[in-house]
Amino acid sequence: MGYSGLFWRWGNREFAAGISNRACADGVPYTLDQAYPFVRNAIVVLGFPDILFQPEDAYTKILDRLTATQADVVLGLFPTEQFDKAGMVEFDANGRVLQIIEKPEQTDLKYMWAIAAWSSRFTKFLHEYLRENRQPSSRELPIGDVIQVAIDRGYVIQSEVFPNGSYLDIGTPDSLKQAVQMLTR
Numbered sequence: 001m002g003y004s005g006l007f008w009r010w011g012n013r014e015f016a017a018g019i020s021n022r023a024c025a026d027g028v029p030y031t032l033d034q035a036y037p038f039v040r041n042a043i044v045v046l047g048f049p050d051i052l053f054q055p056e057d058a059y060t061k062i063l064d065r066l067t068a069t070q071a072d073v074v075l076g077l078f079p080t081e082q083f084d085k086a087g088m089v090e091f092d093a094n095g096r097v098l099q100i101i102e103k104p105e106q107t108d109l110k111y112m113w114a115i116a117a118w119s120s121r122f123t124k125f126l127h128e129y130l131r132e133n134r135q136p137s138s139r140e141l142p143i144g145d146v147i148q149v150a151i152d153r154g155y156v157i158q159s160e161v162f163p164n165g166s167y168l169d170i171g172t173p174d175s176l177k178q179a180v181q182m183l184t185r
Helices: 027-034 059-071 118-131 143-152 173-183
Strands: 003-010 013-020 043-046 052-054 073-079 085-092 097-102 109-119 157-161 166-169
Touching: 013 097, 013 157, 013 173, 027 118, 043 059, 052 059, 052 109, 059 073, 059 143, 073 085, 073 097, 073 143, 073 166, 085 109, 085 157, 097 143, 097 157, 097 166, 109 157, 118 143, 143 157
Parallel strands: 013 043, 073 157
Antiparallel strands: 003 013, 043 109, 052 166, 073 109, 085 097
16 A cells, blocks of 8 residues: 555564555655554654665664653654755754754754654544644645644654764765765765
8 A cells, every 4th residue: 555664673663664665646744654453553764765864773773762761753763954945853952853844945943854763643643633634735744744733733743863863865866876986985
């Protein structure tokens, strides 16, 4: 159904990691929701197939923060100067996410989110939100917009900041060329 994923157990906990493998005209949230029957009781880890990032242990760190804070969602944040191409994140000194702004024209925010981990509570929220708010739209619904609704409704969204981390969106020919050059040095 347009979803490929990896499911595993760690101790007595179940985890699921997945990536949308086909374009969904309505947006990533709807593609992710196709996996709901399989992941509704699992921790979900999200990454995008066209984003390369460092550090290598970033997923471990966001999973650790999810467990330590009992948050509903943890976003992995990376510094960027390309704010108009990313979901920019405002967060407080304790790492609590206050706001996500998708591709702003101007901002003073310095960090974007590129990876996420979330609890079954957020998976249920996502599923129910999409079911209740399904409307035809000419605009693709970003997953960041759904996470913002969760923030507005009191869900706990935390961040794991990678101030020395890096990311590269290889979804354009120029950035793909940059990645090939970087990886073949």
